Amino acid sequence: MLTDQLFERQHIRLAPPDADRDAELVSKWTHDPDYLRALSADVAKPLSPGQIKKQYEEMEKDAEKHNAFNFALRLKEDDRLIGFARLWRIEWTHATGSLQIGIGDRNDRGQGYGTEALQLLLRYAFDELNLYRLSAMTAEYNIGAIRFFERSGFVVEVRRRQAIQRDGKRWDAVLLGLLHDEWKREA
Amino acid sequence: MNLLTGQLVSLTAVNPDRDAGIIARWSRDSQFWRLAHTDPALPVLPRYVKQKLEERSIELQGFAIRSLADDRLIGLIGLYTIFWLHREAFMGIQIGERDYWGKGYGTDALRALLRYGFDELNLRRVSLSVLEGNERAMRSYEKCGFRYEGRERQVWAYDGRRWDEIFMGLLREEWQTMGNEQ
Numbered sequence: 426m427l428t429d430q431l432f433e434r435q436h437i438r439l440a441p442p443d444a445d446r447d448a449e450l451v452s453k454w455t456h457d458p459d460y461l462r463a464l465s466a467d468v469a470k471p472l473s474p475g476q477i478k479k480q481y482e483e484m485e486k487d488a489e490k491h492n493a494f495n496f497a498l499r500l501k502e503d504d505r506l507i508g509f510a511r512l513w514r515i516e517w518t519h520a521t522g523s524l525q526i527g528i529g530d531r532n533d534r535g536q537g538y539g540t541e542a543l544q545l546l547l548r549y550a551f552d553e554l555n556l557y558r559l560s561a562m563t564a565e566y567n568i569g570a571i572r573f574f575e576r577s578g579f580v581v582e583v584r585r586r587q588a589i590q591r592d593g594k595r596w597d598a599v600l601l602g603l604l605h606d607e608w609k610r611e612a
Numbered sequence: 613m614n615l616l617t618g619q620l621v622s623l624t625a626v627n628p629d630r631d632a633g634i635i636a637r638w639s640r641d642s643q644f645w646r647l648a649h650t651d652p653a654l655p656v657l658p659r660y661v662k663q664k665l666e667e668r669s670i671e672l673q674g675f676a677i678r679s680l681a682d683d684r685l686i687g688l689i690g691l692y693t694i695f696w697l698h699r700e701a702f703m704g705i706q707i708g709e710r711d712y713w714g715k716g717y718g719t720d721a722l723r724a725l726l727r728y729g730f731d732e733l734n735l736r737r738v739s740l741s742v743l744e745g746n747e748r749a750m751r752s753y754e755k756c757g758f759r760y761e762g763r764e765r766q767v768w769a770y771d772g773r774r775w776d777e778i779f780m781g782l783l784r785e786e787w788q789t790m791g792n793e794q
Contacts, residue, residue: 466698585737585779586737
C-alpha cells in the first residue's frame, strides 16, 4: 500500500502557508538577527506583517509554476505555528531541488521539531516529487545546521571560501547534498 | 588601458538587433547549449533571442565578446549573480563560435571580466561552476587563478547518466598576487 501519511509525524505537521493568519508571528521572528543569519546569507532586517504577506505572495508565484513547495510547520497538539519548510529551485528535467527549514522561536529549537520537519520534507521530496537529489546551503559559522543535515545523510560537497562576511570576519559558504539512494528511509 | 579590452577580444554591449541572429544560430548546436545552459537544449528563433535580450532576461546578458581582429561576435560573458552584501559574484562564459574554441579567446575575455569585477565592481570574490568533463573550460579557469572548491554530486542528467557540477573560486588577494594589478 501507499504510505498512509505524508504530512504528519509525531509532533508536527506540514500545513499550507497562511499569511493572513501567520504574518504577525513571522514578523516577530524576523526581529531576531540570529534566526535570520542562520537562515540565509541575505541582509538581516526586520520585516513588518505587511512585508511578510508580500513575501508569501512572491513565494506562491514560484509554487504555481511548481518550482517550489512551501509549508508552514504546525504543532499537531494545538495547531501553533513553529516554523516553515520549503523545497525550491526545483529543476524538473534533472530531478533536483534545494531545501530550507526554519524554527522561528528559540524556545522551540532543540525539541526535535526541525528533525521531524526534515524527515517529512525528505519523504515528500523523494517519495512524492520523485527527486533524485537535494541541496542545502549554510555558512561555516552555523555548525548546528551542518550537523543537522549530516545526521540525515547529507554530505558537505563544496566550500565557497570566504564567500560570507559577517561581524568583520570571512566565512565559507557550505553546500551540502543528499542523493535519493543515500536517504535513510525509516520503516 | 581599456578595462574591457584584452589581447584578442573586447567586451562590448550586446546589440539585440545585430546579435540575435548569431545567438539563435548557436542554439542549433546542442552540445554548446548543454555546456552553456541548464535548461533543456532547444533551437530558438532570432526574434525570441531579441526579445529575451531586450528584457535582459537571457542568461549571460552581461557583455558581448567580440574579436579585436574583425569585430565579430563570438560569445557572451557576464557576472550574472552579484551578492553586493558579501561582494561576491558568479561568472559565466559561452563561446558560441566553435572556430574560436581552444585558442585563448575565452581566457582573454575572462581576464578582462575579472579586471572589471575586481577593479570596477570592487568584488572580494568571483565564483563559478562548471559541468564535470568540460576540461577546456576548467583549464582556462585554472589559468586565470581559479581554485577547485568542491563538487555537487550527480546534479545533472544527460544521455542516461548523472554528472557532477564542479565549483571554483578566486579571491581578490589571489588575483592581485598573480600580477593582475599593474
